[in-house]
Amino acid sequence: MTRYAALLRGIAPSLPNNSNAHLRGVFERLGYDRVGSVLASGNIVFETDETDVPALERTIQEALVSDLGIGGGTIIRSLEELRTLLDSDPFPGLTHGRGTYLVTTFLKDGVAPPTGLPDDPDPLVQVVGFDEEARAFLAVIDNSEPGKTPDFMTWLDKTYGKDITTRTWLTVQRIVKKLEAL
Incomplete structure (x- = not known):
């Protein structure tokens, strides 16, 4: 199983x-x-x-x-896949908090991985990278301005449509904990 x-x-x-x-x-x-x-x-x-x-x-x-x-x-x-992603520690020294979100955006299985990222990085986003094994973008979002969608998130939606979903790093950790307890 x-x-x-x-x-x-x-x-x-x-x-x-x-x-x-x-x-x-x-x-x-x-x-x-x-x-x-x-x-x-x-x-x-x-x-x-x-x-x-x-x-x-x-x-x-x-x-x-x-x-x-x-x-x-x-x-x-x-x-x-999720345990390997957590163990890779892609956010070393960073903490998820009210103003700074550590997020993971997962691509649907079978969707082509990115060949590059947008040229003009969003000042609200620090893209940590793309994890090939987990097929996931990793980013730090400055969430201090409520209601403002970072351009990077808009780029993800325009590029991948419904073939993505984003979770906070804390949620990914909770999911792994629940899976390990099954």
Whole structure:
């Protein structure tokens, strides 16, 4: 059995169909084992014998649309991939806080990795890099100006559309902890 995290895009916990109970129900109906949730923002952990990640992403996304009307996008990462990312310590000496967010933006499996980054870096963003194994951008966001979307995040959305999802570093750590406890 492989342990996975499904990182769901576009989840709004205030909507009735977006509750953790409803999301877990979809995964349980699909026959996955040891289904759990992390926070209320679309992070579902589970086990399965299935190893074809693109097929898992498609199956889960189709079920989310048909069962709950959620069409935001599904990105899957294994415990091994996420543990390796955490162990790489991409944010040495940095701390996630109210004004400075450490974030990881995951690309959907099968999406081509970047050939480069925007030429004009955003003053609100320090791009730490792109982790090839985890297929994830790592960045530090200056979040001291509420409501202002950094240009880098806009670039990610324009370049990859729904084939990405972003999590704070703290959330990635919580997901790994939950996966390891399964």
